[in-house]
Amino acid sequence: MKTQRIFPGIVLIGFGLYFFLERSQIEIFPGFFSWPTLLCIVGAAFLIQAYSGNEYESILPGVILLGFGAHFHIVENLDIWPDNIGIFILIISLGFILRARKTKSGMFHGVVILIISILFLFYDKITTSFGIVETSTANIERFWPFALMAIGIYFLVRKK
Template structure:
């Protein structure tokens, strides 16, 4: 049985905590409670709804928002945090895999593909050094492979 009051309850508690803690002028609190914190709170509300309320379709949205919140906080707070487009595909791939792990339905193949694309893009220079001319040939055709995989999933996999 799905419990419907979890999402708004967690959302209100989280936003209330932000406003309460901002009233006390705690040092460094302004670095933490910025707009990515709102993404984190909304994402956590979706995850609570997913796991406690047994509404497993909320897992994808929750992981996506929590991942984006962590990523944008990481960009603001840490100089070593990667500012690379592949971070978004990693977050989306992990969200697909979390949803698949609970529902055992769609999400495994797109999640794995997105993680592989992310890892290849992060290690692009190392892959070129390792595979040399083969990778140079393949790099021109990998978008076609992604389009083909998408068409297969859309039209042929039922």
Template sequence: MKKQTTFSGIVLVGLGVYFLANQLHLPLLRLFQDWPALLVIFGIAFIAQAYSAREYQYIFPGIVLFGFGLHFFLASWFQRWPNHVGMFFLIIAIAFFFSSRKTKTGLGQSIFFFAFAFILMFSERFSHLFHIVETGISSVWKFWPFGLIIVGVYILWRKRK
């Protein structure tokens, strides 16, 4: 980090509010009394540092920390919030997406993690499709040595530059 003033300032203010909330036990500050608040504080600090100092490589860790902290908050507050491992992959996909908008890398990873999160979160609804894919793969699996032979022949016979 070249200029850490934004990051340091947000971390110090956030930690001050966190420790003050733990000492005073005020109902208004109850939100800041749990450990996910630390993830949110550091996530916000990374995001603010990324945009204020144009150090866009900090967007990804900022969104991951903020997203994980927010997820843990919402999972503890709302019974209906999806507390599923797929949510973590969704947060990572969002982080890759926002990071790719500024760094011009990571869009493929974003799409991959989004698809993976979708599959994990909704796999119970598509279990009959997985059975079809499984039987298709098991019948094709017998012939995987042919794939090795084809790739080997291609490597041997392709034109070398």
């Protein structure tokens, strides 16, 4: 981090506000005083550091932490929000895509991970629309781990 004051400053302000609200018993929404809020604070600090300090490599951890924290809050308060591994993969892919927009590298990885997340999120609908009879659980347990490992190995060993 080039500018060392932005990230710790935002984290301290965020934690200070969090503890002030907790002491004052001002709960913004049910479940606010929990660990996902702390993830959101640190994620927001990474994003502010990334965009205000022109340190775009901080976009990925910022999106992941803020996204995971927001997901855990939303899944507790909104019944229609999917509680699925695909959401976590989607958040990671958004982090890659947002970082790639600023750094001009990593867009391919973000799009591949986005496609994987869409497959996880809509797997049941995809299989029924194609008329596939097997249960989705059996297919995922048999196929996806190997496909994901193969994609990961490809990313590790391919030459530029």
